[in-house]
Amino acid sequence: MLVSKQELVAFSIGLLMIEATKPDLEEYSAFAKVKESQRMSDEGKMDQDEADGIRKRCRTVGFALQAEMNHFHRRREVDFKEMMQAYLRQQIAFYQRVGQQLERTLHMYDNLQG
Numbered sequence: 001m002l003v004s005k006q007e008l009v010a011f012s013i014g015l016l017m018i019e020a021t022k023p024d025l026e027e028y029s030a031f032a033k034v035k036e037s038q039r040m041s042d043e044g045k046m047d048q049d050e051a052d053g054i055r056k057r058c059r060t061v062g063f064a065l066q067a068e069m070n071h072f073h074r075r076r077e078v079d080f081k082e083m084m085q086a087y088l089r090q091q092i093a094f095y096q097r098v099g100q101q102l103e104r105t106l107h108m109y110d111n112l113q114g
Helices: 005-021 030-042 048-110
Strands: none
Touching (some): 030 048
16 A cells, blocks of 8 residues: 555644644553554464564654654754744844934034034
């Protein structure tokens, strides 16, 4: 069964949302399925090959989820850096204008007769 990238992303986001809102994630996770399949294999209720397939799919989902989390983290760092740079550029421009206005005001006092 092939899974599209959009479905995988949606699944990953769903797992992140569950993880953020449900502290006891294990009972709802794919890892619980791996434990269950291994238990069933040990009891002879499931072939070991089938249990290995479940474990392999779970690892694939886990790696994909980790890759997505890493991507989101890197993107957040880049976005924060760009936002701070833009903010600081605007602050520099603002204070340069303030400095220019102060210089004009100083020159006005230089030209006062008195």
